[in-house]
Amino acid sequence: MELFSFWSWLALGTLLLILEVFGAGGYLLWIGMAAASVGVLTFLLPALPWELQLLLFALFSILMALYWWWRQRSAVRRSDQPHLNLRGQELVGKVFLVSEAIVDGRGKIKVGDSVWLARGPDAALGSRVRVVGQDGVILLTEPVQ
Known part of the structure; x- marks a missing residue:
């Protein structure tokens, strides 16, 4: 059997x-x-x-x-949208307006229809800043002349 x-x-x-x-x-x-x-x-x-x-x-x-x-x-995974789901990386190099003054290195900037936490040199409400990086959910900024 x-x-x-x-x-x-x-x-x-x-x-x-x-x-x-x-x-x-x-x-x-x-x-x-x-x-x-x-x-x-x-x-x-x-x-x-x-x-x-x-x-x-x-x-x-x-x-x-x-x-x-x-x-x-x-396997190498290449994407046609490398910044998909990495919204902060997509914003690096772009200029935005400060929506809550950056004081002692912390504030908020207006990005489209949302507001992001920002860290960088002090900047007054309404001034322009450039995003230079990202640390978690906080955008790193520098003033724009």
Whole structure:
């Protein structure tokens, strides 16, 4: 009696791939591919002992997961919008009006329809400042002549 046939491995692989479609985040994809790989090997080598099949399944699962992890870490992610969700970085170099005087290095500037905390040299209400950097949610400013 055969404990694991190639049909069993292919069915397991298919089931895991179907479950992956429902949102497992990539985890079941590689395990499903490992099961399908063992299924193909079992089809090609029908006398493969079940112990070796399980060992190959574990090994393939680990190797595929490690490969995907390495691939994700080494992939260069370039964006056509590098400042997306980094609104403060997008403002560096632009000039804005002081909406609350910068006194003792702290104040607020008007950016579009919002107000941002600002840090920099003292500046009077209504004066113009240039954003030169960002420290968390605080924009770093310098006076504009």
